[in-house]
Every structure is written in C-alpha cells, then in structure tokens.
Amino acid sequence: MIALRNKEFRTVLIFTLITISIFSLIGFRTNKIFGILLLAQGVLLSVYFISLTLYRYNQIKKLSAYLKKIQQGEYSLDIRDNKEGELSILKSEIYKVTNMLSEYNEKLKNDKILLSEHMADISHQLKTPLTSMMVMVDLLKDENLPADKRKQFTSQIYAQLERIEWLVTSLLTISKLDADVIEMKQVRIKAGDLIQSAVEPVLIPMELKEIDLSVSGEDNIITCDPHWMREALLNILKNCIEHTMPGGKLKISVNDNPLYSEIVIEDTGVGISKEDLPYIFTRFYRGKNSSSDSVGIGLAMSRSIILRQGGDISVKSVEGQGSTFTVKLYKSVI
Structure with a gap:
C-alpha cells in the first residue's frame, strides 16, 4: 500500500x-x-x-x-472540482498557476517569433547598404576611375555609413526602451523651447523644400523628459517633412487642459492610405508612400518613447491632404 x-x-x-x-x-x-x-x-x-x-x-x-x-x-487540462476543502483549494491554485504558465509560455513563443522577424528585418536593412558599399569599393579599386566618379562613390559610401549608424543607434535605443532600462525624468519645460530643440535639426531640409512652418501655444508648460521627447518629436517631424511636397506647410500647436498636454503636428503631405494607417507605428513597416530610403523605425521609436512617459500618440490622415499626429502627455494616471 x-x-x-x-x-x-x-x-x-x-x-x-x-x-x-x-x-x-x-x-x-x-x-x-x-x-x-x-x-x-x-x-x-x-x-x-x-x-x-x-x-x-x-x-x-x-x-x-x-x-x-x-x-x-x-496546459488545457482543468482539475477544478468547485468543492470546499484543502484539496479543492490546492487544485484551484494549481489551475491558476497553470494558466499563468500557459500565458507566459505563449508570450515567450510570440516574443521568439517577433524577435525572429525583427532579426530578419534588421538583416535586410543592413544587407542593402552593405551590398551597395561593397560594389562601390570594388569600383574604387580601379586606378583608371575618373575623379568625379571616385568622389561620387565616396560620397555615397559615406551616406550609407551614416544610414547604418543611425539604424544601429535607433535599434539600441528601442532595445533599451523595451528592456525598461531608460529612466524618464519628469521636467517642466516651456513648449517653445522643446519645439525649437526638435525643429532645429530639420531646418535645412525644410528650407530646401521651402516648407512653411508655423507654431502656436509656445508659452504652455509641458512636463516630460526633454531629451527623449525631443527625440520623439524629431522623428515625427522627419516623417512629415519626408512626405510633404516642396512648398508645403507644417503646423505645430500646443494645447493644455487639466488632464493632459497636447502637441499636434500637421502637414500638407501625401497622406497615409487607409490600409497603412493601422500599422504606421509598427516597427519596420513601410507604407506604399514611403521613400526608398525609409527604414520604418522612426515612428515606432517615437511611440515607444511617448508610451514610456505615460503618454499616447495617434494619427489621422487623408491621402492627398496630409496627416495629423497628436501627442498627449497625461498629467495623472487615468
């Protein structure tokens, strides 16, 4: 026995x-x-x-x-008997743990699939410029190559290296955001100062495309991490400028209410199709209106940064009329 x-x-x-x-x-x-x-x-x-x-x-x-x-x-077995007593309580607790393990296991599977997809995307994004540079390096080995061609290839290699550097830096940033190792500081900053720091790096591209910029609500106070919020807004602005035709307009407005601070960025660009709109913040997603140099990581990084600060971002767009990005930074948990 x-x-x-x-x-x-x-x-x-x-x-x-x-x-x-x-x-x-x-x-x-x-x-x-x-x-x-x-x-x-x-x-x-x-x-x-x-x-x-x-x-x-x-x-x-x-x-x-x-x-x-x-x-x-x-994990699909159910041992609960809905009775009283120590054994029934133990069965219920084991069942709860089983469900937790099932969900955790499913999450791990999804994470592995997502990681595999991301690695494939990263490999593809790096492979294209690397292949291009290898071809140009082979051409540069030709001693009879004209000086103007040599200068052109050198300039293109430098541009590709800059693109790879930006991609690697962005991926490292997103990895840190995912791992929750970046501490977001909550600082009160004037909206005008924040917008100016975000707009400054794209002033030359805007000037070359003759894009008219207007800003309102600069006197409002925003509570956020200035460094990371600048990075988030900069990526949104780059996307807007990239898809706005020469002579277009870009409008930034800041609003404030008891619940949240709101930053609205509007452009008069080509807009986003209805098919692409639900996936616009997905990593490595490139819509049909994306340029050939687009990686599809900027808006995804902006969203990660904003969410980490307890905020939210949304977009409305009509093809041929432009897009409107709305960033909300909540003043308390709701």
Missing part, C-alpha cells in the same frame, strides 16, 4: 491501533459490552481514517499526474 510508505501515516496508524487496543482492554475489564463498543468505535474510526487517507493519496496521485502533463506542455 502506497500510504504505508509515508512515515507520518505509519506513525499515526500505529498510535491509533495501540490506543484502540489499550482502551478496548480497559473496557473489557470494566464491562464486556462497554469493551465491545469501544473496540467497534475504534475500528470504525480507523477504517474512516484509512479511507480518508487513501482518498487523499489518490487525489495527490492525480495531481502529480496532472503536473507531469503540464511539464509536457498540456
């Missing part, structure tokens, strides 16, 4: 039998009928105790088999 292997069970059983024997002998010496009653009561209690113990061991055996199946990856 499996139960007899348990030392505690053996100890209690021996103690029970000894106790029954002693009290039965005392009972028989006092009165024969009284002794029989004591013996019968002891036997019944012993049978009940053994039956209950065997039932518990049987239930534990089933739990053990259930746990072995869980180890084999069968």
Whole structure:
C-alpha cells in the first residue's frame, strides 16, 4: 500500500491501533459490552481514517499526474472540482498557476517569433547598404576611375555609413526602451523651447523644400523628459517633412487642459492610405508612400518613447491632404 510508505501515516496508524487496543482492554475489564463498543468505535474510526487517507493519496496521485502533463506542455487540462476543502483549494491554485504558465509560455513563443522577424528585418536593412558599399569599393579599386566618379562613390559610401549608424543607434535605443532600462525624468519645460530643440535639426531640409512652418501655444508648460521627447518629436517631424511636397506647410500647436498636454503636428503631405494607417507605428513597416530610403523605425521609436512617459500618440490622415499626429502627455494616471 502506497500510504504505508509515508512515515507520518505509519506513525499515526500505529498510535491509533495501540490506543484502540489499550482502551478496548480497559473496557473489557470494566464491562464486556462497554469493551465491545469501544473496540467497534475504534475500528470504525480507523477504517474512516484509512479511507480518508487513501482518498487523499489518490487525489495527490492525480495531481502529480496532472503536473507531469503540464511539464509536457498540456496546459488545457482543468482539475477544478468547485468543492470546499484543502484539496479543492490546492487544485484551484494549481489551475491558476497553470494558466499563468500557459500565458507566459505563449508570450515567450510570440516574443521568439517577433524577435525572429525583427532579426530578419534588421538583416535586410543592413544587407542593402552593405551590398551597395561593397560594389562601390570594388569600383574604387580601379586606378583608371575618373575623379568625379571616385568622389561620387565616396560620397555615397559615406551616406550609407551614416544610414547604418543611425539604424544601429535607433535599434539600441528601442532595445533599451523595451528592456525598461531608460529612466524618464519628469521636467517642466516651456513648449517653445522643446519645439525649437526638435525643429532645429530639420531646418535645412525644410528650407530646401521651402516648407512653411508655423507654431502656436509656445508659452504652455509641458512636463516630460526633454531629451527623449525631443527625440520623439524629431522623428515625427522627419516623417512629415519626408512626405510633404516642396512648398508645403507644417503646423505645430500646443494645447493644455487639466488632464493632459497636447502637441499636434500637421502637414500638407501625401497622406497615409487607409490600409497603412493601422500599422504606421509598427516597427519596420513601410507604407506604399514611403521613400526608398525609409527604414520604418522612426515612428515606432517615437511611440515607444511617448508610451514610456505615460503618454499616447495617434494619427489621422487623408491621402492627398496630409496627416495629423497628436501627442498627449497625461498629467495623472487615468
């Protein structure tokens, strides 16, 4: 019998039998009928105790088999019996843990698939410029190559290296955001100063395309991490400028209310198609209106930065009329 292997069970059983024997002998010496009653009561209690113990061991055996199946990856089993008692509570708790393990395992599978897809995307993004540079380097080995061609190839190699550097830096930034190792500081800053720092790096591209910029609400105060919010806004602005035709307009407005601070960036560009709109913040996603140099990581990084500061970002767009990006920085958790 499996139960007899348990030392505690053996100890209690021996103690029970000894106790029954002693009290039965005392009972028989006092009165024969009284002794029989004591013996019968002891036997019944012993049978009940053994039956209950065997039932518990049987239930534990089933739990053990259930746990072995869980180890084999069968998370769909349900052992709850909706009864009262320690075993029923234990079954319910094991079932809860099983569900947690199932969800965690599913998340790990999804993360592996996502990581694999990202690695494939990164490989593709790096392979294209590297292949181009290898071809140009081979051409530069030609001693008879004209000076103007040599200068052109050198300039193109430098541009490709800059692109790779930006891609690697952006990927490292997103990895840090995903790992939650970047501490966002909450600082009160004037909206005009924040916007100016974000616009400054793109002033030359805007001037070359003759894009008219207008800013309103500069006196509002925004609470955020100035460094990272500048990075988020800069990526949005780059996207707007990239898709705005020469002579277009770019408008930035800052609004404030008791719930949140709002930064709205509007352009008069080519817009985003309805098919691309739901995926515009997805990493490495390139819509049909994207340029050939687009990587599809800037807006995804902006979204990660804004979410890490307890904010939100959304976009509305009509093809041929432009796009409107709305950034909300909440003043409290809602």
